[in-house]
């Protein structure tokens with residue numbers, strides 16, 4: 328599917344939800360994609376991208392930045408505390424703030440560096456044992472702790488269980504964000520971004536629908 332088609336589907340979903348066109352940020356998730364597909368999307372003028380590993384972001388994006396101005400890079404995957412400083416030099420937003428130790432490390436490095444990427448707290452809406460994210464019943468306390476550390480929490484993120492209807496998870500994320508006064512909702516991927524927009528997504532993370540199947544073995 329082309330970038331233009333995805334953008335028109337986003338615009339239709341925004342209109343259907345009674346939301347202003349342009350209110351949803353499209354993060355083009357370029358992990359594990361061949362370079363020619365990424366440059367094709369850059370050449371069409373798109374500048375907001377997502378990666379799920381710091382190491383892969385570090386290997387790819389400094390070179391793209393030499394050729395394309397204004398790249399806005401989002402880390403959408405897990406972040407180890409020993410990679411936080413490196414992430415600060417690469418990304419404008421982190422969507423995977425999911426534990427107290429990471430919050431404390433980000434706060435310390437933000438002090439030292441004098442800036443901090445925007446943060447989304449990842450919520451494990453499906454309460455899946457193998458998945459990252461704060462459990463829904465601990466979300467309010469965790470968000471309060473992050474705010475006490477002066478962290479710039481912009482919103483919440485979720486990755487619904489693969490075999491469940493995502494709408495219920497999107498609605499739960501929206502409810503937790505609303506009661507905590509958070510405006511950002513990072514939710515919705517290639518297969519469900521229209522449903523996420525209907526539930527109030529502000530940031531959708533779309534990979535394969537833009538770039539094609541990845542090489543993820």
Ligand SMILES: *Cc1c(COP(=O)(O)O)cnc(C)c1O
Pocket residue numbers: 356358379403404486516517518532533534535536
């Ligand atoms: C890979 C990935 C996406 C994009 O997935 P697609 O199904 O290819 O759209 C979105 N969010 C996260 C956290 C991812 O790791």
